[in-house]
Amino acid sequence: MQVFLKRLSQQRERLSQLEMEVLEYILHHPDKVVRLNVDELAKKLFVSTATISRTCQQLGFRGFQDMKYSLSKEVFQEKQNMESSNSDVLSNHINRVQLEMESTLKSIAEGKIISAAKYIHESNYVEFFGVGNSLPPCVDAARKLMFSGKVTSAREDWDELRSVANSLSKDDLAILVSYSGETIYMLEYAALLKKRNVKTIAITGQQNNRLQQEVDLSLQAYVTNCYYGDLDMSSRFPLSVILDFIILTYLQQFKNK
Missing domain, CATH: 1.10.10.10 (Winged helix-like DNA-binding domain superfamily/Winged helix DNA-binding domain)
Incomplete structure (x- = not known):
């Protein structure tokens, strides 16, 4: 809740x-x-x-x-x-993670993965946008792309991300990663990028969110809410899975060519 x-x-x-x-x-x-x-x-x-x-x-x-x-x-x-009884807690979490993985894999559209990989191939520079708990998947993906030879970055500072959004061009690519797709900062970045005609990809964990409507290409992971008191324990690994598939497709189908 x-x-x-x-x-x-x-x-x-x-x-x-x-x-x-x-x-x-x-x-x-x-x-x-x-x-x-x-x-x-x-x-x-x-x-x-x-x-x-x-x-x-x-x-x-x-x-x-x-x-x-x-x-x-x-x-x-x-x-x-x-x-739920204490004896069921671990079992419930195992079932939750299994459902997230299965739902994410079933929903993956191969055509969208290929399109996202092509966007990377055609761009001069790739910037990952993620805030809060959605930042680590961005850092991991940026690191993998960087070692493949692509100029890329994933920044932690929100003001710095705003500055980057205001400086990218139509030859660059922005990949926005958000669990809810409703975070104010992410919607702000998407609007700035849209004004500059920057190619954008959104990877989100909730259906029917506003961020999906602001980008050129949207991919859907499945993440269910999990809180321990006020601590957000919701998974972000489905977001990472989709990022990995995009990067692998880029390496196999585009980079070597």
Whole structure:
């Protein structure tokens, strides 16, 4: 549920003051919100039902009921996780990782992998964009490409990444790696790159995200939420798997030619 709530909180900038108050209540009292109807929530917050509906639409839902349904699933899943016995914990994580790997492999489109490898081959320079826990897969991929002879980099500093996004050209390639595909910084970088006509590839771990809509080529990994308290333990290896496939295809089909 932490990832779901985090995605909601990242929409703060587009909300009015009243809408912000509605969002804050949702973020801090999800268990209560799933038990209320729109009229009850409006009375509790001293706002109109229209304000609540508008807030939910700004957050990417069709309305309050749509948001409540999604929130209810997250609350239910979290309760199920908490009720799991200690003896089942390792087994649950093994099953989660197995499902992520199987789903990622099944979803891989060979044509997209080849297209991504061709983008690398045709570019003068490759920059990997990743923040937070999505940075290590970028560093690993950049290192492999560098040793293959390609000029590339993966930077840690967010301001430096913004500067790089403002300096790349149409002959360069940007590979954006994001678990959620909704991180504000990644969306900002994608917008800057788009303005400069830079070729872009997105590799994300969640379906139907905004980053996919901002790039030239999008590849999908499958990552499921896993939190231990506030600690994000969600896997990033499915993102690395796709990056490895792209680099291997580049080496085998393009570099040697």
